[in-house]
Amino acid sequence: MSARVGVVTFPGSLDDADARRAVGLAGGQAVTLWHKDADLLGVDAVVLPGGFSYGDYLRAGAIAGHAPVMGPLVAAAREGLPVLGICNGFQVLCEAGLLPGVLTRNAGLRFVCRPQALVIESSATVWTSRYRGGQRVVVPVKNGEGRYVADEATLDALEAEGRVVARYADGDPSGSSRSIAGVASADGRVVGLMPHPEHAVDALTGPGTDGLGFFASVLDALVGAR
Amino acid sequence: MARVVVDVMLKPEVLDPQGQAVGHALARMGAEGVTSVRQGKHFEIEVAGQAGPELAAAAQRWAAELLANPVIEDFTVSVE
Numbered sequence: 001m002s003a004r005v006g007v008v009t010f011p012g013s014l015d016d017a018d019a020r021r022a023v024g025l026a027g028g029q030a031v032t033l034w035h036k037d038a039d040l041l042g043v044d045a046v047v048l049p050g051g052f053s054y055g056d057y058l059r060a061g062a063i064a065g066h067a068p069v070m071g072p073l074v075a076a077a078r079e080g081l082p083v084l085g086i087c088n089g090f091q092v093l094c095e096a097g098l099l100p101g102v103l104t105r106n107a108g109l110r111f112v113c114r115p116q117a118l119v120i121e122s123s124a125t126v127w128t129s130r131y132r133g134g135q136r137v138v139v140p141v142k143n144g145e146g147r148y149v150a151d152e153a154t155l156d157a158l159e160a161e162g163r164v165v166a167r168y169a170d171g172d173p174s175g176s177s178r179s180i181a182g183v184a185s186a187d188g189r190v191v192g193l194m195p196h197p198e199h200a201v202d203a204l205t206g207p208g209t210d211g212l213g214f215f216a217s218v219l220d221a222l223v224g225a226r
Numbered sequence: 227m228a229r230v231v232v233d234v235m236l237k238p239e240v241l242d243p244q245g246q247a248v249g250h251a252l253a254r255m256g257a258e259g260v261t262s263v264r265q266g267k268h269f270e271i272e273v274a275g276q277a278g279p280e281l282a283a284a285a286q287r288w289a290a291e292l293l294a295n296p297v298i299e300d301f302t303v304s305v306e
Contacts, residue, residue, distance in 0.1 A: 102297045
């Protein structure tokens with residue numbers, strides 16, 4: 001049986017269907033989770049998808065960070081459950097305290113939607129093991145609040161610990177600190193990424209299939225653990 | 227009834243592009259002498275019961291855990 005990867009739908013989530021499709025294309029079984037769920041239905045990993053949960057009211061991801069499903073999710077993530085937060089999902093992980101820093105409004109004040117070149121800085125996370133360190137990939141970016149901000153000490157620690165997962169190449173769409181596009185938890189099992197790998201899993205609908213590796217990576221880790 | 231008022235502002239070192247855009251608009255409408263605009267949030271919360279140290283402590287928690295993100299924002303809380 002293939003690994004079960006939950007995808008949480010919040011009110012205002014947009015990319016949950018694409019995330020489930022990406023899980024399926026990578027060979028996993030996608031499980032639909034709802035923001036009011038009190039448990040995680042026994043899934044092996046979770047994706048928090050992109051969108052505008054709760055209308056981005058208060059701050060992007062702030063209200064979703066306190067949604068009922070986040071209670072068991074935060075507890076499980078602290079015990080090693082693999083979690084990938086994409087775009088709004090990254091914002092939720094920061095607001096929920098699972099990842100350091102915060103995503104703020106793009107320095108240029110524009111909503112940026114385009115194929116984006118990234119450099120995968122770390123292949124040591126459960127979500128990036130299929131990539132080589134330094135590998136360039138192209139996946140879509142589409143956000144208005146993607147500027148990663150953290151204090152200098154936090155940024156230095158992230159760099160020193162190899163927890164910068166991806167950096168923008170050929171132009172930073174948001175003006176992020178140190179061009180950071182994604183970061184990981186200390187154990188490399190929780191990853192937040194502003195660009196959208198789930199939109200780059202099929203040449204028909206995306207700029208390529210560079211994003212599939214994120215989903216294939218976690219399935220490798222889950223199957224290998226059995 | 228008690229009333230909790232929370233003001234949230236971006237920390238001074240955090241870029242505020244919205245405030246800058248408002249500043250540029252003020253300049254376009256002829257505002258003179260404006261050197262900086264910072265944009266924040268103001269919350270007014272009505273609470274059943276009496277104001278007191280317990281409510282003040284709770285309000286601090288509400289502000290720190292939800293109304294503001296202490297990574298990028300400072301806040302002030304007053305209970306009336």
